[in-house]
Amino acid sequence: MSVDATLSFEEAMEKYDPVLGFEVHVELNTKTKMFSSAPNVFGDEPNTNVNEVDLGMPGVLPVVNKAAVESSIKIGLALNCKIAESCRFARKNYFYPDTPKNFQTSQYDEPIAYDGYLDIELEDGTVFRVEIERAHMEEDAGKLTHMGGAAGRIQGADYSLVDYNRSGVPLVEIVTKPIEGAGSRAPELAKAYVAAVREIVKNLGVSDAKMERGNVRCDANVSLRPHGRERFGIRSETKNVNSLRAVEHAVRYEIQRHAAVLESGEPVIQETRHWHEDTRSTTSGRPKSDADDYRYFPEPDLVPVVASREWVEELRATLPEPPAERRKRLKEAWGYSDLEFRDVVNAGVMDSIEETIAAGASADVARKWWMGEIVGRAKVADVDPSELGVTPQVIVELNKLVEGGKINNKMATQVLDGVLAGEGTPAEIVEKRGLAVVSDDGPLLEAIDAALAAQPDVAEKIRGGKVQAIGAIVGGVMKATRGQADAGRVRELILEKLAVEG
Amino acid sequence: MAAINRDDVAHLARLAHIEMSAEELDRMAVELAVIVDSVKSVSEAAGDDVPATSHPIPLTNVFREDVVGHTFTAEQALSGAPDAFENRFKVPAILDED
Numbered sequence: 001m002s003v004d005a006t007l008s009f010e011e012a013m014e015k016y017d018p019v020l021g022f023e024v025h026v027e028l029n030t031k032t033k034m035f036s037s038a039p040n041v042f043g044d045e046p047n048t049n050v051n052e053v054d055l056g057m058p059g060v061l062p063v064v065n066k067a068a069v070e071s072s073i074k075i076g077l078a079l080n081c082k083i084a085e086s087c088r089f090a091r092k093n094y095f096y097p098d099t100p101k102n103f104q105t106s107q108y109d110e111p112i113a114y115d116g117y118l119d120i121e122l123e124d125g126t127v128f129r130v131e132i133e134r135a136h137m138e139e140d141a142g143k144l145t146h147m148g149g150a151a152g153r154i155q156g157a158d159y160s161l162v163d164y165n166r167s168g169v170p171l172v173e174i175v176t177k178p179i180e181g182a183g184s185r186a187p188e189l190a191k192a193y194v195a196a197v198r199e200i201v202k203n204l205g206v207s208d209a210k211m212e213r214g215n216v217r218c219d220a221n222v223s224l225r226p227h228g229r230e231r232f233g234i235r236s237e238t239k240n241v242n243s244l245r246a247v248e249h250a251v252r253y254e255i256q257r258h259a260a261v262l263e264s265g266e267p268v269i270q271e272t273r274h275w276h277e278d279t280r281s282t283t284s285g286r287p288k289s290d291a292d293d294y295r296y297f298p299e300p301d302l303v304p305v306v307a308s309r310e311w312v313e314e315l316r317a318t319l320p321e322p323p324a325e326r327r328k329r330l331k332e333a334w335g336y337s338d339l340e341f342r343d344v345v346n347a348g349v350m351d352s353i354e355e356t357i358a359a360g361a362s363a364d365v366a367r368k369w370w371m372g373e374i375v376g377r378a379k380v381a382d383v384d385p386s387e388l389g390v391t392p393q394v395i396v397e398l399n400k401l402v403e404g405g406k407i408n409n410k411m412a413t414q415v416l417d418g419v420l421a422g423e424g425t426p427a428e429i430v431e432k433r434g435l436a437v438v439s440d441d442g443p444l445l446e447a448i449d450a451a452l453a454a455q456p457d458v459a460e461k462i463r464g465g466k467v468q469a470i471g472a473i474v475g476g477v478m479k480a481t482r483g484q485a486d487a488g489r490v491r492e493l494i495l496e497k498l499a500v501e502g
Numbered sequence: 503m504a505a506i507n508r509d510d511v512a513h514l515a516r517l518a519h520i521e522m523s524a525e526e527l528d529r530m531a532v533e534l535a536v537i538v539d540s541v542k543s544v545s546e547a548a549g550d551d552v553p554a555t556s557h558p559i560p561l562t563n564v565f566r567e568d569v570v571g572h573t574f575t576a577e578q579a580l581s582g583a584p585d586a587f588e589n590r591f592k593v594p595a596i597l598d599e600d
Binding site for chain 2: 030031032036037038039045046047048049050051052055063064065066067068069086088093095096097145146148157158159160161162163164293295298300302303304305306
């Protein structure tokens with residue numbers, strides 16, 4: 001297998017203008033398959049979630065899953081698409097062992113959703129509109145495992161094993177219009193687009209949206225044209241791009257590879273490319289040929305789907321707030337800076353903070369606890385912050401204890417550890433661990449006298465006006481009281497004692 | 503609709519994985535041409551006010567509720583398979599080394 005030449009990304013951008021296009025397949029999380037009542041479950045024993053329809057046995061008839069149609073309409077609406085008044089299924093004919101019927105039931109000339117768009121926000125806040133051509137319903141194919149040959153790759157395999165559990169799982173394929181004008185931000189846009197689609201279907205609750213399980217899969221089309229030319233170049237279609245990072249890398253790599261081909265004076269070959277995560281490069285699949293004539297024709301075994309406007313509006317009314325709008329609303333309401341909010345989103349604690357605020361904490365207190373204490377502990381425990389075991393009520397209670405002067409911040413983190421160790425509520429832990437702040441001045445004054453006597457030179461400095469030296473005395477007092485003193489109060493008392501103005 | 507010729511038939515036969523002799527191609531090109539002509543006469547009978555249809559029965563929205571039904575065991579699923587391995591269908595390798 002030869003290694004393709006590439007140009008540096010910068011040079012490629014100097015000479016060429018990239019045009020992108022994406023086909024994103026979303027597996028729906030319905031209980032059953034698109035056209036059969038077999039269960040739609042990931043990871044079961046091979047060929048056990050199948051019946052005669054999924055195996056394409058002679059004489060069987062498919063029946064459309066209503067829930068899958070509703071999920072498809074919801075996706076269409078969330079992508080700002082029009083929903084077809086009437087649409088139908090079609091057979092896409094091809095011979096490949098992942099499809100036992102020798103055709104995939106899909107939609108061709110009448111997709112259920114069409115003419116939409118998605119506004120994609122890039123890292124720096126730039127909003128880029130991606131036009132959606134269509135979103136159509138179809139069924140997934142079986143899973144092939146290639147045995148022998150080079151590392152499970154299709155090339156050089158000795159034979160393949162087929163599991164039809166995935167055969168017939170409902171899919172929605174979302175197809176963009178050609179995306180022009182992204183320039184050097186094409187790889188970033190690619191990643192952000194797929195991330196946005198994934199977030200939307202997850203938010204709608206229509207897909208588990210786990211890319212590592214293939215719930216969301218992306219085919220990335222890339223072509224280059226010289227700057228200023230309107231006609232598109234010849235495109236390649238990179239398959240198997242199944243992580244957000246891979247989408248970004250694959251688009252970047254293909255831009256660099258196309259640029260090198262064009263620089264050498266050769267035409268780009270219109271072909272399928274396979275993405276390889278290990279080498280971060282693509283290899284040639286097969287060129288487009290007349291075998292790609294799928295001879296689509298209307299599926300005679302399924303009648304048209306008519307989406308009445310009432311039905312569509314009923315479904316529209318169930319749509320949750322779009323993720324991007326929700327983020328915007330929360331950021332404004334909480335008054336976080338761009339950076340603070342981005343950190344919160346990246347740490348995956350936006351929902352938790354929202355719940356904590358709803359439970360009675362201020363936005364700043366909620367952020368301080370989640371970002372300052374809980375995220376770090378969750379990382380150590382290798383769990384999601386929301387799964388660590390801290391409820392919004394715990395944070396509200398902890399904060400009340402701190403604000404009421406009952407405990408200081410340092411003790412509060414110990415109380416948090418106690419909560420996580422299952423020792424009870426914050427108040428109970430304060431009691432059990434004897435963590436209350438010493439606010440009676442008597443014991444403090446005694447400790448201060450002892451600390452001053454132990455460090456007479458420091459006491460002298462403070463008397464002489466070097467107030468910054470007070471830290472050593474405060475430290476001594478805190479040590480003597482095992483951290484249970486209110487450091488601010490200690491400082492006040494020392495200054496009083498030495499008759500120095502703070 | 504353009505008339506169907508011998509090359510079209512050969513192309514379709516290849517797509518459909520049907521092996522056809524030269525004689526069969528000749529004969530089928532003629533027979534299919536007759537069928538295409540017959541379909542054409544139906545198109546002529548329908549006026550512009552008659553939309554094309556793919557389903558002769560005026561029926562829409564035949565749906566199934568999303569409720570799990572019967573499944574096969576792996577043994578049942580594989581009972582007609584020419585070859586199997588570890589509860590999966592075993593098929594010849596599809597693509598050769600590039």
